[in-house]
Amino acid sequence: MCRNRQEEALVIDYTYPSIPKRYISSFIDGVFIISMMFITGYLFQSSEGLSIKVRVGVVLFFFFVYEPLFTSLFCTLGQLITGIRVRSLEHQDKISIPRAYLRIGCKLLLGILSFFTIPFTKHRRAIHDLIVGSIVVNTMPINTENPGKISP
Numbered sequence: 001m002c003r004n005r006q007e008e009a010l011v012i013d014y015t016y017p018s019i020p021k022r023y024i025s026s027f028i029d030g031v032f033i034i035s036m037m038f039i040t041g042y043l044f045q046s047s048e049g050l051s052i053k054v055r056v057g058v059v060l061f062f063f064f065v066y067e068p069l070f071t072s073l074f075c076t077l078g079q080l081i082t083g084i085r086v087r088s089l090e091h092q093d094k095i096s097i098p099r100a101y102l103r104i105g106c107k108l109l110l111g112i113l114s115f116f117t118i119p120f121t122k123h124r125r126a127i128h129d130l131i132v133g134s135i136v137v138n139t140m141p142i143n144t145e146n147p148g149k150i151s152p
Contacts, residue, residue: 017137017138029067068101086103102131
């Protein structure tokens with residue numbers, strides 16, 4: 001695959017987050033999801049029929065929409081606070097929505113087992129990252145052409 005001169009001139013090396021940083025990001029997202037469920041339950045506790053439907057809707061939204069959608073289009077609250085992002089391994093851009101859904105599905109199915117590969121793989125990738133072709137990077141890449149300058 002040929003690259004043009006502009007692409008060759010800007011070489012970006014990302015640093016990869018530690019396991020504790022990734023756990024903290026997931027923990028923050030979990031606390032956020034649970035908090036939103038409690039807030040929704042509290043707000044709709046007086047209307048019994050609507051309450052269960054809304055709570056189920058919020059749970060489904062956060063489990064099946066929040067992480068995949070925010071990971072592929074923006075970043076989750078946990079990713080924002082810890083300064084990490086999920087990127088495509090090939091192009092280091094945002095992952096697609098289908099990949100984000102597959103990633104969260106694998107992550108939920110494998111649970112903590114998925115994180116055991118992080119210390120032993122190139123780019124500190126978890127099993128769910130290996131399956132979908134993603135990497136988790138810190139938000140401040142290093143510009144190897146000009147080490148004093150941070151790349152966008």
